[in-house]
Amino acid sequence: MKPWQFETTVTDVRTDARGTWVALESTLFYAEGGGQPPDVGTLDGQPVLDVQRVEEVVWHLVEPGLERGTFVTGIVDEAIRHDHSIQHTAQHVLTALLEDEYGIQTLSFGIGQEESSLEIETETLDWTQIESLERDVQRIIFENRPVSTYELASAEVEVDRLRKPTDRTGMIRIVDIEGLDYNACGGTHVETTGQLGIVHVTSMKKVRGNVRLTYVAGHRALSAIHSSRTALRTIHQTLSTTNETVAARVLEERNLRLERDKEVKALEARVAKAKVAAFLQEDNYVITHIGKTEAETLTTTIVERIAATGRIAVGANHTGQKLWLMHDGTHDIAIGKFLKRTLDDLGIGRGGGSHKQAQARFESVIELERATAEIVKRLQEGMVSC
Structure with a gap:
C-alpha cells in the first residue's frame, strides 16, 4: 500500500447545497481547522473536495455515488x-x-x-x-x-x-x-x-x-x-544594472518618468486649450470630441473644458473604449440617467453617473462609435426627458 493510503468503510452519508458528504470508519484526511486548510486526495478515485469536522465527525465532500457501507480506498495527497x-x-x-x-x-x-x-x-x-x-x-x-x-x-x-x-x-x-x-x-x-x-x-x-x-x-x-x-x-538586463546599483537606477527611472509625466500633462493642457478654442468657434449646443489615439487624460480634460463653457460635451476615447458626457450644471438634463437609458436601449456598454457627468465603457470601438452617434443624435433632437 502507498504511503498515506488507507482502506475503510463509509459509515454515513448526507447532502447539502455543496454536494455529498461522507463519514468514514477511519480516516487519514486532516479536516480544516486552526488556520490550516483541509487535506486533498481521493476516495475510490473520486476527488475529495473538502474535509470538515462537525461534532467530532470528519466529513468528506465527494461526488455523489458513495453509499453507506461501501468499502473504499482513500489516498491523501502527500505533497500537499x-x-x-x-x-x-x-x-x-x-x-x-x-x-x-x-x-x-x-x-x-x-x-x-x-x-x-x-x-x-x-x-x-x-x-x-x-x-x-x-x-x-x-x-x-x-x-x-x-x-x-x-x-x-x-x-x-x-x-x-x-x-x-x-x-x-x-x-x-x-x-x-x-x-x-x-x-x-x-x-x-x-x-x-x-x-x-x-x-x-x-x-x-x-x-x-x-x-x-x-x-x-x-x-x-x-x-x-x-x-x-x-x-x-530582467531589470538588470533592461537597465544594465547590478545588485549594488539596481535600487538607485530604478529610483532614477521613476524620477525621470515623473518628470516626463509633468511634461506630458503640460503639453496635454496646451493641446486641450487649442482644441477647445477650435470647438468654440462652432455655434453648437452639443460639442463632440473623438480621441482616436490620445490618452484618456487628454480626452477627459477636453470634455471638462468644453462643459465649463456651458455646452454639453461628449467625449469618446478609442484607446480606452470609453465615453464621457458632461455639462456645467446649468442644464436640466440628468446626464447619468440619460446615458444609462440610451445604453439600455442599445443593449451595449456599461455606465452611469450623476446629474452633471457620466461615463461608460464598451467592449469594442465599434460599440463606442455606435453609442456616441446615438447619444449625440438624441441630444441634438432633444430626446433627453428623464
Missing part, C-alpha cells in the same frame, strides 16, 4: 500534506520567536494557496526587525530541533509551559519544538525544524491597528526566491 505541515510548523517557530525575542503576540494564522499569514499584536514593525527575525528562524532551522507531537490527558499537560492557554478537556494533542515551543495544536507538522528549509517573510501590512505578515517556507520559499531572481535579472 507535507507543504501544509511545513507552513504550519513555520508558524510555530515564527510565533515563538516573535513572543520570546520581541514581546509580540500572534493573534491569528492562516495558510493560503501561495502564502501564509500571521496577524501580530503590534502597531509597528520594520524590515530591519523582520530580517533579524528571519535570521533567528534560520538559526532554529540549522539546529534541526526535534518537533514532537503526542497526546496527553488534560491533567498531564504542563499548563505553565503552554504557549497559549487551552480550554480543551480530555485528551489534548501537544506540539513540542525542543527548547522553543510547547503548545496545544491539532494541525500537522514536520518532524524536525531542518525540514522547513527556509522561511521568508514576503510582505508586511497594517490591519486593524496590528501588523499582518505574509510568509513562505520550504518549496514555497524556493519558488519565491526563483521568481524574485527572474524579475531582478
Whole structure:
C-alpha cells in the first residue's frame, strides 16, 4: 500500500447545497481547522473536495455515488500534506520567536494557496526587525530541533509551559519544538525544524491597528526566491544594472518618468486649450470630441473644458473604449440617467453617473462609435426627458 493510503468503510452519508458528504470508519484526511486548510486526495478515485469536522465527525465532500457501507480506498495527497505541515510548523517557530525575542503576540494564522499569514499584536514593525527575525528562524532551522507531537490527558499537560492557554478537556494533542515551543495544536507538522528549509517573510501590512505578515517556507520559499531572481535579472538586463546599483537606477527611472509625466500633462493642457478654442468657434449646443489615439487624460480634460463653457460635451476615447458626457450644471438634463437609458436601449456598454457627468465603457470601438452617434443624435433632437 502507498504511503498515506488507507482502506475503510463509509459509515454515513448526507447532502447539502455543496454536494455529498461522507463519514468514514477511519480516516487519514486532516479536516480544516486552526488556520490550516483541509487535506486533498481521493476516495475510490473520486476527488475529495473538502474535509470538515462537525461534532467530532470528519466529513468528506465527494461526488455523489458513495453509499453507506461501501468499502473504499482513500489516498491523501502527500505533497500537499507535507507543504501544509511545513507552513504550519513555520508558524510555530515564527510565533515563538516573535513572543520570546520581541514581546509580540500572534493573534491569528492562516495558510493560503501561495502564502501564509500571521496577524501580530503590534502597531509597528520594520524590515530591519523582520530580517533579524528571519535570521533567528534560520538559526532554529540549522539546529534541526526535534518537533514532537503526542497526546496527553488534560491533567498531564504542563499548563505553565503552554504557549497559549487551552480550554480543551480530555485528551489534548501537544506540539513540542525542543527548547522553543510547547503548545496545544491539532494541525500537522514536520518532524524536525531542518525540514522547513527556509522561511521568508514576503510582505508586511497594517490591519486593524496590528501588523499582518505574509510568509513562505520550504518549496514555497524556493519558488519565491526563483521568481524574485527572474524579475531582478530582467531589470538588470533592461537597465544594465547590478545588485549594488539596481535600487538607485530604478529610483532614477521613476524620477525621470515623473518628470516626463509633468511634461506630458503640460503639453496635454496646451493641446486641450487649442482644441477647445477650435470647438468654440462652432455655434453648437452639443460639442463632440473623438480621441482616436490620445490618452484618456487628454480626452477627459477636453470634455471638462468644453462643459465649463456651458455646452454639453461628449467625449469618446478609442484607446480606452470609453465615453464621457458632461455639462456645467446649468442644464436640466440628468446626464447619468440619460446615458444609462440610451445604453439600455442599445443593449451595449456599461455606465452611469450623476446629474452633471457620466461615463461608460464598451467592449469594442465599434460599440463606442455606435453609442456616441446615438447619444449625440438624441441630444441634438432633444430626446433627453428623464
